[in-house]
Amino acid sequence: MAQATTLNDAQIKRALRYCQARRHVTRDTTILQFSLYTGLRAKELAALRIGDVYDAEGAVRSQFTLAKSQTKGSRTRTVFVNKQLTQQLALYRTWRSSVDPTAPLFRSQKGGHFSANTMCQLFLNIFHACGLQGASSHSPRRTFITRLANKGIGVRVLAALAGHSSIAVTQRYIDVNDEQLANAVELL
Template sequence: MKLALAQCNTRRHAVRDRALVQFSILAGLRACELAALTVGAVYDDIGAPRTSVLLHRAQTKGNSARRVYFNTELQRLLKQYRSHVADRASDAPLFATRFGTAFSANTMSQLFLDIYHSCGLHGCSSHSGRKTFITRLADKGVAVHLLAALAGHKHISTTQRYISVNEALLTRAVELV
């Protein structure tokens, strides 16, 4: 993901693109959920970042409302990003196209593909940040039922497919014996 973030710095909409990649990693949101975020959902009336946001049924893939929590790092990022969206109405998209309109889920997915492909990360998609989010939490010992709730999955078997097994995870696991 470091390659993708570095690539974002070279792009025409560097601030927005970098924030999108970081948001996907730090909150585990799907492309359709990122596209649906509004300024008012993420910032309060005085412009401070919220600690969480409620995604309504129509904004999620599973058609189930869920709360998404913002960790300290994401709140810090949102404080920096605020100046980028300060002139927008509360119902305006948090991440806008070059025309100032909301992304569609498909266009958001294409944007992620373009970012990843332009830095040589083939096989990555708009779900890569989400997969990183879930894997990092699993790697730190977060229980799968909590991961499922954070990801908005109804079944833990869905969440388990996102978790990448790696050397560090295996090494720590055997030390628990």
């Protein structure tokens, strides 16, 4: 099975622009940005609750902990929220009016939690409509890891952020392209 495509800036902009034309603009934009800025899997995004991301006053948390039941590896892990995602989540909070901390952060068409499969389908629908060949729900995750690696973040930190128990798994996520190779040899 081929790895999901790593997205470049133009592809990310195209997907975000497409989200602006969808029925659930704010939700879909927030889901895509959440995945791009945290590297969360579709299963983890689907399992998020309002109380995971917002405190009792409704402010966006700078970090939160995923419970074992929310992760693929059944291990808790801390998720850090950057400034761009904080801004999007503040906007999302005004749109998503529920204050129940146990309510799903992202509501499906039926009003409940997304299933992992339905979240994957959402990503596939967005990427297919944008003409992004080979892109899947794992593409934002691979993009997150690759971009941080390109900025010099060490593989151990990347593994912790991704929730990988092995750095070998993390290394498989890092995409290498000709521009990176050319820049590397210019360092000599």
